[in-house]
Amino acid sequence: MNTDNKPAIAVSNVLKTFAGKHEVKALESVDLAIAPHEFVSILGPSGCGKSTLLRIVAGLTPYEGGEVLVNQKRVTGPSPEIGVVFQSSNMLPWLTVGQNLALGAKLRKIPEAQAAPKIAQLTEMLGLKGFENNHPHQLSGGMRQRAAIGQILALDPQILLMDEPFGALDALTRDKLNVELLRIWQEQRQTVLLVTHSIAEAVFLSDRVLVMSGRPGRVVREVAIDLPRPRMPETIKQDPRYGEYISELSKLMGVY
Numbered sequence: 001m002n003t004d005n006k007p008a009i010a011v012s013n014v015l016k017t018f019a020g021k022h023e024v025k026a027l028e029s030v031d032l033a034i035a036p037h038e039f040v041s042i043l044g045p046s047g048c049g050k051s052t053l054l055r056i057v058a059g060l061t062p063y064e065g066g067e068v069l070v071n072q073k074r075v076t077g078p079s080p081e082i083g084v085v086f087q088s089s090n091m092l093p094w095l096t097v098g099q100n101l102a103l104g105a106k107l108r109k110i111p112e113a114q115a116a117p118k119i120a121q122l123t124e125m126l127g128l129k130g131f132e133n134n135h136p137h138q139l140s141g142g143m144r145q146r147a148a149i150g151q152i153l154a155l156d157p158q159i160l161l162m163d164e165p166f167g168a169l170d171a172l173t174r175d176k177l178n179v180e181l182l183r184i185w186q187e188q189r190q191t192v193l194l195v196t197h198s199i200a201e202a203v204f205l206s207d208r209v210l211v212m213s214g215r216p217g218r219v220v221r222e223v224a225i226d227l228p229r230p231r232m233p234e235t236i237k238q239d240p241r242y243g244e245y246i247s248e249l250s251k252l253m254g255v256y
């Protein structure tokens with residue numbers, strides 16, 4: 001539990017090289033610090049190591065140099081305080097939506113009666129009511145991704161790591177899920193680190209956007225997004241600063 005103003009996530013001087021016939025230096029001297037309850041996005045060119053960095057923070061990929069601290073503890077493997085959402089849903093296809101949402105509690109041996117209210121609340125909140133008995137393949141792409149997020153939120157993570165969670169969705173569904181994600185975050189205030197390819201998504205969602213260099217990836221710039229919250233697309237997209245942030249980040253990314 002984070003009780004002071006120390007970073008929820010602190011990465012210092014992290015290195016990662018993938019060994020093999022063609023050795024790949026994925027990350028070099030990566031530094032970043034994320035405050036408790038902050039919403040931070042990472043942008044960077046394809047292959048610069050964004051997913052690798054996220055997986056390192058999640059304890060899913062080992063790293064060589066430097067240090068990664070989550071809530072001031074060195075990351076040595078996956079931990080229950082960290083939830084990870086990937087681009088494609090990690091739901092088990094042979095279980096129903098309801099069973100998938102309840103899976104985490106079951107694996108942690110939390111009694112069903114204790115877990116049920118939270119799962120019912122998430123089902124309602126994520127617009128999945130009435131679909132509890134469907135299997136993942138019987139849902140639309142947007143619903144499947146909402147359910148995958150629900151499955152992770154059911155575990156009550158303090159830290160939410162998201163790797164292109166809406167990357168496979170159409171623009172309209174993506175916009176709607178961004179609004180839902182912000183609504184949930186506004187209520188629960190997890191510390192969020194999101195990898196995205198969408199500059200507009202990063203600006204709309206984040207308190208701060210980090211920009212990585214090409215491989216080997218390092219955090220080279222950061223832009224604080226000073227837009228009012230709660231954010232709704234219809235008001236934020238009218239705010240002249242929204243367009244200014246998008247153009248600043250586009251320039252930093254070399255888009256134009």
Ligand SMILES: Nc1ncnc2c1ncn2[C@@H]1O[C@H](COP(=O)(O)OP(=O)(O)OP(=O)(O)O)[C@@H](O)[C@H]1O
Pocket residue numbers: 018024026044045046047048049050051052053215
């Ligand atoms: N398990 C692995 N074994 C070997 N090389 C890997 C492995 N995972 C990633 N890499 C390499 O590390 C580099 C960074 O990959 P990573 O997926 O982290 O980049 P990314 O910025 O997330 O890319 P994208 O934006 O295209 O998803 C790439 O060159 C990739 O080929």
